[in-house]
Amino acid sequence: MNRVHVPVLAGELIELTAPAPGDTVVDCTFGAGGHARLIADRIGPSGTLICIDRDPAAEEHFEELAREVACETRFLRMDYAEGLALLREEGVSADVVYLDLGISSMQVDARERGFSYSYDAPLDMRMDPGQQLDAREIVNTWDERQLAQLFRRLGEDPNANRIAREIVRRRERAPIQTTGELVAAIEGALPAAVRRSFGGGSPAKRVFQAIRIAVNSELDSLDRALPLAWELLRGNGRLAAISFHSLEDRRVKRFLAERARGCVCPPDFPVCVCGREPEAELIGRAVVPTAGEMADNPRAKSGRLRAARKLREAA
Numbered sequence: 001m002n003r004v005h006v007p008v009l010a011g012e013l014i015e016l017t018a019p020a021p022g023d024t025v026v027d028c029t030f031g032a033g034g035h036a037r038l039i040a041d042r043i044g045p046s047g048t049l050i051c052i053d054r055d056p057a058a059e060e061h062f063e064e065l066a067r068e069v070a071c072e073t074r075f076l077r078m079d080y081a082e083g084l085a086l087l088r089e090e091g092v093s094a095d096v097v098y099l100d101l102g103i104s105s106m107q108v109d110a111r112e113r114g115f116s117y118s119y120d121a122p123l124d125m126r127m128d129p130g131q132q133l134d135a136r137e138i139v140n141t142w143d144e145r146q147l148a149q150l151f152r153r154l155g156e157d158p159n160a161n162r163i164a165r166e167i168v169r170r171r172e173r174a175p176i177q178t179t180g181e182l183v184a185a186i187e188g189a190l191p192a193a194v195r196r197s198f199g200g201g202s203p204a205k206r207v208f209q210a211i212r213i214a215v216n217s218e219l220d221s222l223d224r225a226l227p228l229a230w231e232l233l234r235g236n237g238r239l240a241a242i243s244f245h246s247l248e249d250r251r252v253k254r255f256l257a258e259r260a261r262g263c264v265c266p267p268d269f270p271v272c273v274c275g276r277e278p279e280a281e282l283i284g285r286a287v288v289p290t291a292g293e294m295a296d297n298p299r300a301k302s303g304r305l306r307a308a309r310k311l312r313e314a315a
C-alpha cells in the first residue's frame with residue numbers, strides 16, 4: 001500500500017500565496033492534492049481550482065478531491081508547461097499559480113515504477129507512463145561520456161566518471177534491467193572506503209536523481225513553465241514554487257529575481273535611461289521547513305519555497 005503524499009511547507013504556501021474566496025488558482029503539480037485541498041478550502045464555492053499532473057495516478061486522487069470540495073475544479077493530465085500554455089491560449093487568468101516540484105511519495109513508494117533505489121524493480125522512472133524514454137534506455141544506450149556528464153550535472157555526483165565506466169562495463173555483458181542491478185553497478189564502481197563514507201545513506205541516491213530528472217525532462221519543463229505561469233497571472237497574482245534541489249531552486253530564484261529587478265543602467269549613469277520597472281515583488285526570502293516538519297516528514301528536508309507577487313499585468 002502506498003503512503004499518501006504529505007504536502008511540504010503547506011501552511012507556508014498558503015500564507016505566502018494568500019488565496020482568497022473567488023480566486024482562480026492553478027496547481028501545476030497536483031500529486032495527491034494535499035496542497036490543492038487547502039487551497040480549495042480558501043477559495044470556496046466561488047473559486048476555481050485548475051490542477052495539472054502528468055501522472056495518471058494523480059488523476060485518481062483528483063477525482064476524489066473534485067467530489068469533496070465546493071469550488072469549481074478542472075484537471076489537465078499533461079506536462080505543466082503544456083498545461084499552462086493551453087490555459088493561456090484559452091484566455092485563463094489566475095490569481096495564484098504554484099509548483100511543488102519533484103516526485104510524490106506515491107511515485108517513490110510504487111515499487112514497480114522504479115523510482116527508488118531501495119526496492120528492486122524494472123528500470124523505469126517515468127512520471128507519465130505513456131512517454132517513450134525511460135531509465136532503462138538511458139542506462140543502456142547513452143555512451144560513457146554522456147552518462148558521466150549526466151551524473152555530474154544533474155546528480156552533482158563526484159564519482160560520476162567511475163560509475164559511468166562501471167555501468168558501461170557491466171552492460172556489455174548483459175543489459176542492466178532493474179534498479180537492483182543499477183545499484184549493484186554503482187556500488188561496484190566505488191572503492192570500499194568511498195562506500196563506507198555514505199554511512200546510512202545510499203551511494204545510488206545522486207545517480208537515481210540524475211536519471212529521474214533526465215527521464216522526465218524536469219529542468220526543461222521548469223524553464224518553460226516559469227514564464228508561462230508568470231504570463232497567466234493577473235496583476236497582484238502570486239507565483240510560488242517549492243523545490244527540492246539546488247538545480248531547481250537556482251532556476252526559480254533567478255527567474256523571480258529577474259522580474260523583481262528595476263533599473264539596469266550602469267551605476268555611473270547620472271539618470272536612468274533604461275526605464276525598466278520591476279514587474280515583481282519578492283514575498284520574503286526562501287522559506288524552509290521547520291525542524292518539526294522535518295522530523296514528521298523526512299521528505300520535506302530539502303524543500304525550499306519561494307514566492308513573488310506580480311505588480312501589474314503586461315500591457
Ligand SMILES: C[S@@+](CC[C@H](N)C(=O)[O-])C[C@H]1O[C@@H](n2cnc3c(N)ncnc32)[C@H](O)[C@@H]1O
Nearest residue numbers: 007029031032033034035053054079080100221
Ligand atoms: C511533489 S509532488 C506534488 C505533491 C502535491 N503538492 C501534494 O500535495 O500531494 C509532484 C507532482 O508533480 C508531478 N509533476 C512533476 N513534474 C511534472 C511536469 N513537468 N508536468 C506535470 N506534472 C509534473 C508529479 O507527477 C507529481 O505527482
